[in-house]
Amino acid sequence: MxxxxxxxxxxxxxxxxxxxxxxxxxxxxxxxxxxxxxxxxxxxxxxxxxxxxxxxxxxxxxGKQPEKAFKGTFNVRMQPELHKQAARVSIEKGMNLNQLVVEAVSQYVQHAH
Missing domain, CATH: 3.30.160 (Double Stranded RNA Binding Domain)
Incomplete structure (x- = not known):
């Protein structure tokens, strides 16, 4: 529902x-x-x-540009230690931090339903 x-x-x-x-x-x-x-x-x-x-x-x-519900960008706040670990993993995987976050969110969303 x-x-x-x-x-x-x-x-x-x-x-x-x-x-x-x-x-x-x-x-x-x-x-x-x-x-x-x-x-x-x-x-x-x-x-x-x-x-x-x-x-x-x-x-x-x-004359105002209508807001769109989703623009495809957002800020993520996390503990400094998690930020450090994510940066390390992204380097190990040969991707940037943004790509790592997109991959992580995609996997989470796919398994949430």
Whole structure:
């Protein structure tokens, strides 16, 4: 079961408020706050798509480049000793540290499901 929905490379979170009897969510992994809601799954999906379209239109109107959920780069923070060990292993394997991290994350993701 997934608590996310997707549209045009954007990912929306999905939550449910029993008190309000409404599904709601926000566009994830961007700095702007873009929210949506609906009382049925169909309404929620339509509201999410409309929210993404409104976000893209607003960006066009103000001349802002829309954020993409994933750019392919991120910073990794780790303990100095682990950093040192990873650098050593990357040299031993004849790759740079970035390639080692990509390989490690790929292997982890493949075995996570």
């Amino acid at each position: 997934s608590n996310t929905i997707k549209y045009k490379d954007y990912i929306g979170s999905v939550e449910y408020s029993a008190e309000d009897r409404v599904f709601f969510g926000k566009v994830e992994f961007i700095n702007d706050l873009v929210t949506f809601e609906g009382t049925t799954v169909e309404e929620l999906e339509a509201a999410f798509q409309e929210a993404v379209e409104d976000y893209l239109e607003m960006c066009r109107e103000i």
